[in-house]
Amino acid sequence: MDRTCRLYCRWQLFQDRGTDLVDLDKVRVINAAGKLTALGGSAQSDETANAQAFAAKLHVDMNQLRQEVSNQIADLCGTEAACVTSGAAAGISVSVAALICKDRPELVTQLPRLLPSKAVVVQAGHNINFGASIEQMVHMTGADCQVVGTASEVTPANIEIAFKEKPIALLYVQSHHCIQENRVSLADCISLAHSHDVPVIVDAAAEDDLQKYISMGADLVTYSGGKAFCGPTSGFIVGKRDLIELCELQFRGIARPMKVSKEQIVGLSAALYEYIEQDHALIQRAWNKLNQQLINTFLSSSIYQLETKPDEAGRDFERVAITSVGKKFDCKTLVRFLIDGTPSIRTRNHQIANQRILIDPRELSETDMQKIISRLEEFEKMQS
16 A cells, blocks of 8 residues: 555554554655654655565464574674664664673663662763653663763763763764764774773664674674664664673563564564665765755845755765755744645755755655755745
């Protein structure tokens, strides 16, 4: 069924009312913001959606399914082992809990009660809120967060001082949300941490390189399955076998509320295999074509200034930035105009305080882009 047309989800609301239908057109949006959790992550392919539907009809040995898919993921990532999670954020909590239990696996059933308290080192500017706080993901395990440095600068010396307290781990957050300037690089963090026998966790939630961070020497890396890889709401941790075994143990403890369904596990497997088989150069050319179509449409605009901007986190693609020529409109007004239309258009608004909005091409079709262009043209006429 064409997902751009009428989509329905059948919900059994009350036994005496029979079956009600929910019209997804009422909540569907054009996602020009990117692979955001608030907008449903990524739209799945038919192959991934069908894999989940097939799994939903079966009874399976869940432990065996987890192990089979974890082995597949480990092979794809070139690492010793993997652990399937409900998402990258869950992966932070599970990873920290695993490292707390590294020498005392009996603590699995006792977390988050942890005495004496131990800390995870995080650079200032990495203690972000991505919809929830990074620090809270750590606190859920019973550990503290030791934030080092300042918003203006973090130095290797700041990190080394924190290592004197023998922390649980260093958590490095690879995200566009983070302050990028004047931080200690991941390579230097790994070198410093390992020289003090401190393991490194990398939060690579929205990243698309399955092998980069492990090959750099990170001990545990947590990914989202529902963003770059276009899978269902899910995630996975990759790393050394002994640490991954401790991650799996957490599902008898604090990770129990974070359990992953058979549908999610099978869908994640399908999405990852589809991802690695894709022609990424062809996909990127399609994104660039959409960007150029948007820019070319408004080359002579009297109110819009459009230009491409590289991804803030260093991934290999560009977005289109829209700003106002001569302050002829407030970007907040444009954002509200796009939201209020039919269909609702959601833009990437992380830089709106600087009067800049971004159009992310990754979840857009040619039809979506034409609708965005039409709405921008309509707004432009209203300003004249």
